[in-house]
Amino acid sequence: MNRALRTLLVVACTTGAVLSSLTVAASQDGTSRTPASAKPLDGMRILVSNDDSMQAAKASNADGLGLYELRKALCDAGADVVVMAPWQVQSGKGTAVTNGGTLTLAKRIQLPAGYENDCSGTPSGSPVYGICLSAVPCGPDSASATPSDTVKFALRTGLAAKAGWQDGPDLVVTGINSGPNVSAQVNDSGTVGAAIAAIDQGVPAVALSSSGDASQMRFPVANYRAHARFAAGFVAGLRARDLFTDRFALKVDYPDVSAGQRAKAPTWTKVGHGQVVWHAYEAKSGGDQDSYDIAMGLCPGRPGDPCTETVPDADSTALLERGHITVAPITADRTYGVRTDGGRELRRIEQYVTRYAPRS
Template sequence: MHARHRKIGIAIGAVAVLVAGLLAGQVGASAESAKPPATVKGLKILLTNDDSVQGTKADGSDGQGLYELRKALCAAGADVVVIGPWGQQSGQGGRITTDRATGLTVTPASVPETYAGDCADAGAGGAVYGVCNSNMTCTTGSPSASPSDTVRIGIQNFLPATYWPAGPDLVLSGINWGQNAGIGVFHSGTTSAAVTAHEFGRPAIAFSEQFDLIPCAVSGVNCPTYTPGAAFAVTLIGKLRGAGLLKPSTLLNVNFPYVGADEKQGKPALNVLGNGDMLDMTWNGATTTEGATYSLGIPSDRKSTNKNADTTALDANRISIVAMTGDWSRTPSKKLTALVKALR
């Protein structure tokens, strides 16, 4: 077996053991003294999202999940700094700013009153910043930086110059308003922020919470509540730390299920990305050879057909954990190697 494949297999196997421990309620209790503490206490965490840092909308779609996660982490003893998009950036994928004329400005953001004192005792005081695509302080209407922008500027520039000279121990993205599962993750700003942190050698986890789409989007009901998900996130991070799994190779995508009033939440599951999409976008409009204008339709649910898919786990009300540590440096197949050799 290729050495890199073997290492990835070991890493995924370790995550599988961790999830099994979550099901049993413990991880390696007999060897606890030989491991790092299984808590988030003292961890320096960069927190971002793709919903913005505003946190003002009643349905929680513009950053409430971020503030609930910040609250839970600080209550458990973590040191958290938020560096997130100034405005809504859902579906922006891994977009990064390359415009040399217009830079990125990091601006202190107003913390919603409900969450104002949550991190008062933490080392960084729970500082919250928004990032805009501007050469001036971000204000109402400023174009927002992308989630990937915020992680890059946070790790490379802002945090080493301000709070943490060595940067963050861990990067978290979320909790997102709505699930990020299946092949749709490739367009997700939430998951792309975590992938960007992974580029810089930081352990990273993306967190999202499923919603009942139409009732939430139209009537503001059956939306994510975030509190149970934030509590689980703190537990998961502590277990990862205690198992020695908060290392550069760690990149996880975690989804919390929407559980209806007459339903029960299932156990956590280690999954793979589904080959379907729970929020498959559709566009509608009349088409002629002169061109066309299309409007965004209602997202549809395209079922996954692969085994052990995260989308299937969410449909069963299970918390889905996906280790996004695929090997993009795999040795090419013999057939492809021969084909390229034969090219003239």
């Protein structure tokens, strides 16, 4: 493990979810180089997106409320934050992009109750935009841009046009997602997909997801708030130690703390291979025999089935079974810094592809 990653582990284990600890930024030698009156993210420009939309209208808190807790925490720590997020919920879209049509921005004028005065006085004004796929103003039924769409648009055009950030943001933070993104479901995650879009454009990124009550599909504000405060401290520590990188994104998942329990210390994990969320397809009763309802729930978890986690130090195990905050490095192939099993089979397939597979 190189020095940068060792330092990252120290950051993850020492930055807490308490904003009062953010008033002093430590350098690598442990000495303070920031006046106590300064904020640790002063002067930093951060793009925020997600896959849950920017609506924050549902009682379940599953449609973007975590985004507003994150925006508040980052601004409170001194950052200038601009939100460009999907217009509608885009959960499960992964790294999907839209290849044609028109994107339209809808600036949110009235923020959700309790968040109206957040980010006042920032250089950009910290606007919140939802992005729809439409040639006319976004309406209730407008199709939505995907999470990756929003990040690519923001980095290539949107931030310069709407915030005056000609040279882009210093960091992209995605989330806070309603529900964890761990193990095999990372492939589906629009929250992670948006972070991957950022590093593909050369911008460091952090993807945040919080646990909730999976049985009721409800996501307590307490979890978002705790994770947002932790995230602000985590980003501040990375900044103080010059650890931002676009070689990989950091995926940070937060346990359920809504009953008053404390999250266990951050731990460095790998992206697991087991399935936590299970999609089932049930024939629609009384209807067309070719129609099937999509049902989503927790994987049944029978030994040996796809639900079984086989990766040591998997993110899902540390988060869901042990209650830790989990941090995992991730790239488009989910494997940065991870030595996978099945190396011989992998080499054989690679040889087939490069030497013997049909070329047309």
